[in-house]
Amino acid sequence: MNNTWKDGWILFKRDLRQDRLYLIWNVIFMIYTAIAISMFASPSSRAGWLINPIGDFMMLVMIPFTGFYFSKRSFNYIKEDSYTRMLHYYRTLPIPAITVIKGRVIQLLSALLLNGVFFYPVFYLVTGLSDGPITHIGGLLAFALTWTGYGLLINGVYIFLELLNRGQKYFWISIVGMASMSILTFLIYGLGGNILVFTLEQSGRYSLLSPLMWGSLIIGGVGLAVCCKITLSKLGKRDLI
Numbered sequence: 001m002n003n004t005w006k007d008g009w010i011l012f013k014r015d016l017r018q019d020r021l022y023l024i025w026n027v028i029f030m031i032y033t034a035i036a037i038s039m040f041a042s043p044s045s046r047a048g049w050l051i052n053p054i055g056d057f058m059m060l061v062m063i064p065f066t067g068f069y070f071s072k073r074s075f076n077y078i079k080e081d082s083y084t085r086m087l088h089y090y091r092t093l094p095i096p097a098i099t100v101i102k103g104r105v106i107q108l109l110s111a112l113l114l115n116g117v118f119f120y121p122v123f124y125l126v127t128g129l130s131d132g133p134i135t136h137i138g139g140l141l142a143f144a145l146t147w148t149g150y151g152l153l154i155n156g157v158y159i160f161l162e163l164l165n166r167g168q169k170y171f172w173i174s175i176v177g178m179a180s181m182s183i184l185t186f187l188i189y190g191l192g193g194n195i196l197v198f199t200l201e202q203s204g205r206y207s208l209l210s211p212l213m214w215g216s217l218i219i220g221g222v223g224l225a226v227c228c229k230i231t232l233s234k235l236g237k238r239d240l241i
Contacts, residue, residue: 004096004098004099004102005102005106007095007099007102007103008099008100008101008102008103008104008105008106009103009106010103011090011095011099011100011103012103012106012107012110015069015071015073015103015107016069016107018071018072019069019070019071019072019073022069022070022071022072023069023070023114025070026069026070026111026114026115027118029065029070030066030115030118030119030122031118031119031122033058033062033065033119034118034119034120034122034123034126035122035126036058037055037058037059037062037123038122038123038126038127053185053186053188053189053194055196056185056188056189056194056195056196057181057182057185057186059147059195059196060150060181060184060185060195061178061181063147063150063151063154064150064151064154064155064158065115066111066112066115066116066119066148066151067108067111067112067115067151067152067154067155067158068111068155069107069111073086077162077167077170077171078167078168078170078171079167080167081166081167081168082167083162083163083167083170084166084167084240087100087163087235087238087240088240091240097232097235097236098232100163100235101159101163101228101231101232101235104159104163105159105224105228108152108155108159108224112148112151112152116144116148120140120143120144121140124140133200133201133203133204133205134200134203134204135204136207138207138208139203139204139207140203141207141208142202142203142206142207142208142210142213143199143200143203143204145208145213145216145217146199146202146203146210146212146213146216146217147199147216148216148217148220149213149215149216149217149218149219149220149221150216150220151220152217152220152221152223152224153219153220153223153224155224156220156223156224156225156226156227156228157177157223157227158174159224159227159228159231160227160230160231161173161174163231163235163238164231164234164235164238198212199212
């Protein structure tokens with residue numbers, strides 16, 4: 001068991017070394033995304049919030065990308081079916097499926113940490129959250145961890161899709177998922193709700209004791225584990241030719 005995590009770490013470091021220059025674009029993209037989303041959030045003179053549903057949609061769609069590193073593989077997955085080619089290569093070595101999945105989980109967790117370090121502070125500074133619901137570092141951490149739990153859950157689904165499907169199918173399923181997110185966002189907004197406002201208020205009110213934060217992390221962690229277990233059970237049987 002320990003050896004598979006060690007081998008997964010080796011796979012992760014190998015991929016990172018091959019695409020280390022893409023880390024620069026990763027940082028730029030995270031900063032740009034934080035600024036773009038913050039444009040849809042502005043504090044009023046009474047520290048209220050005027051956030052339209054586009055902000056919700058962008059958070060739901062873009063937060064899962066904090067679990068990725070930019071790489072040649074991620075850019076070329078449609079044209080070259082790069083994830084399938086990777087799996088075929090690993091199978092010929094041979095590297096067991098559980099090692100591949102653990103390497104992907106290590107990549108996910110490290111990306112969430114690195115990208116989150118840039119994304120959430122920039123979002124905090126640009127939106128002026130210090131004049132809104134979040135007035136201290138505990139609230140900011142709670143906000144970040146709440147959305148990190150969501151990122152864990154959705155990335156579990158992405159791991160399932162990228163390792164068990166061809167590139168074009170993965171792309172179209174992702175598009176359908178984004179369309180579903182947009183419909184959900186506008187339905188919630190039409191009913192008078194706002195996801196971003198709710199997470200901000202809960203984080204500011206309860207800080208690191210936020211029930212929403214802990215619930216999100218638990219659901220996200222369990223969801224990721226379930227998706228990885230299902231992926232593992234199917235990955236060894238997948239036809240890579």
